[in-house]
Amino acid sequence: MGQSEIESKADFDHIRYAQLWEDADVLTAALGDCAGGTLVSICSAGDNALAMLTLDPAKVVVVDLSPAQIACLKLRIGAFQSLTHPEFLELTGSRPSSRRADLLSQALEESDPETRAFWTALSPEVVRFGIGGVGKFERYFRIFRTRLLPFVHSRKTIDDVFVSRPSEARAVFFDTRFDTFRWRLLLNLFFSRLVMGRMGRDKAFFDHVEGSPAQHVARRIRHAGVDTDPSQNPYLHWILKGTHGDALPMAWRPEHFDTIRARLDRLDIRPGSLEAFVSTGEKANGFNLSDIFEYMSPDMFETVYGSILSAAAPNARLVYWNMMAPRRVPARYQSKVETLQTVEDQLKARDTAFFYSDFVVEQVRS
Numbered sequence: 001m002g003q004s005e006i007e008s009k010a011d012f013d014h015i016r017y018a019q020l021w022e023d024a025d026v027l028t029a030a031l032g033d034c035a036g037g038t039l040v041s042i043c044s045a046g047d048n049a050l051a052m053l054t055l056d057p058a059k060v061v062v063v064d065l066s067p068a069q070i071a072c073l074k075l076r077i078g079a080f081q082s083l084t085h086p087e088f089l090e091l092t093g094s095r096p097s098s099r100r101a102d103l104l105s106q107a108l109e110e111s112d113p114e115t116r117a118f119w120t121a122l123s124p125e126v127v128r129f130g131i132g133g134v135g136k137f138e139r140y141f142r143i144f145r146t147r148l149l150p151f152v153h154s155r156k157t158i159d160d161v162f163v164s165r166p167s168e169a170r171a172v173f174f175d176t177r178f179d180t181f182r183w184r185l186l187l188n189l190f191f192s193r194l195v196m197g198r199m200g201r202d203k204a205f206f207d208h209v210e211g212s213p214a215q216h217v218a219r220r221i222r223h224a225g226v227d228t229d230p231s232q233n234p235y236l237h238w239i240l241k242g243t244h245g246d247a248l249p250m251a252w253r254p255e256h257f258d259t260i261r262a263r264l265d266r267l268d269i270r271p272g273s274l275e276a277f278v279s280t281g282e283k284a285n286g287f288n289l290s291d292i293f294e295y296m297s298p299d300m301f302e303t304v305y306g307s308i309l310s311a312a313a314p315n316a317r318l319v320y321w322n323m324m325a326p327r328r329v330p331a332r333y334q335s336k337v338e339t340l341q342t343v344e345d346q347l348k349a350r351d352t353a354f355f356y357s358d359f360v361v362e363q364v365r366s
């Protein structure tokens, strides 16, 4: 298979996602027992490929069409190798820092010249926002938080979102303090197709999406505010406050730092498409497919899905999200895979990266 369909449509010259907006806890739980196996992961900002190292695989093959996204992972590798965990969190932007420029230089010391040049040019932005804040997607959230949110909610209300409460109290807080008329108006404006396409996601990504993004986001925010505990949600915290609180994404937590650092040499980074990996003839035991299927037309999805199956070992799991466009095993491959419905239901209920409408776990029949 040649070029990936989206490759010719979107512009990948800059960082689109400076951190990973998919919940690595549910991803790693969905992949099951992968010890000693080969895993394949879409890179994006690299955090979930790093989280997959906690599963003790023999290797994680990391692919991405975007050199800028691959550079995010390469920088993280340098940061894990050369920084302490508290320094790492300062560099990411999870914690305040007055020395990010130095931490960035330290993290880049052993990097290849392209990665160093790429990130050095971004140093002023890293100093302000951290490496997790410099993508197009994060900029979109920043504009939302700094320019629009203050017209809707006071700082006190935002702080109160992250007070831990039992679920009934969360529903009362959400209905009476958070989900106000102004909030709903803001969602409708900001998550219009036009604005989202212009500021966050490439318009090409909406070609196959059905329904209003704002309606979808409103439903999912209720999941993040009521069904799950906001005080444990790093994604919601970053969106509303521009940094992290107590909760961190999996790969950034202190308890995983040494394990990930010790296994960095198991990452096998292959810039390029997933389709290129599947054409090598290698077999993998699990795939983190991010939400890439949503970026494809249904016909292309079917073709790519078939080629992934040809690169999947028996019992391999395919794990992926859908934000708005429905994508699940195509009819012609249904006899080859089993949908792990119970696993999906349990994990969907826990998923703190709340934007997605669906989370899919499919296992290749042995």
Ligand SMILES: C[S@@+](CC[C@H](N)C(=O)[O-])C[C@H]1O[C@@H](n2cnc3c(N)ncnc32)[C@H](O)[C@@H]1O
Pocket: 004, 006, 012, 016, 017, 019, 020, 021, 022, 042, 043, 044, 045, 063, 064, 065, 066, 069, 272, 273, 274, 275, 290, 291, 292, 295
């Ligand atoms: C699908 S996007 C979604 C990002 C995600 N929701 C997040 O939170 O980071 C993730 C990455 O997939 C890459 N990508 C999309 N289609 C791909 C393909 N066919 N092969 C390899 N990478 C692909 C993009 O370059 C992007 O960096």
